[in-house]
Amino acid sequence: MSTAISTPTPTSTPSRPLSTKLRRAAWLAGALFWTAFAIVEGVNHGWLAAGVAFAFLLAPDFALFIDVQGSAKMPRGGLSPRAVPYYNWAHRALVPFGLMLVFPFLPVDAPALFAGLCGWLAHISYDRAFGYGLRTKEGFQRA
Secondary structure, eight states: OOOOOOOOOOOOOOOOOHHHHHHHHHHHHHHHHHHHHHHHHHHHHOHHHHHHHHHHHHGGGGGGGTTHHHHHTSOTTOOOTTTHHHHHHHTOTHHHHHHHHHGGGSSOOOHHHHHHHHHHHHHHHHHHHTTOOOBOTTSSBOO
């Protein structure tokens, strides 16, 4: 009687297409750029600008707390459908980028606000680089 020893075969995860890898690398490069820009703004304009940049770096994820009880009832990785519009709005890169484009034409001089926009774009870019995107109306990551 012989017993065969089975060796487990390595399971390989499917590799991502090159376009996805390049897109994520581009988002990571953008995230590093916007982080550096926010740091430079903080150094040039003081602690207020640095604090606002840091706050805006964290702020987009506050949308996750809009309906904590509803999100707790969702399957793993799901977000309450009530929180999805706020989350998606806070994670659209065109919002802070558009505000940056009109910023020079505003009648205010607020370098802390510009530093905050850099932090906001850095957050969105890091999310995209690490595979977190916008959500479906049901609350799950879009493919």
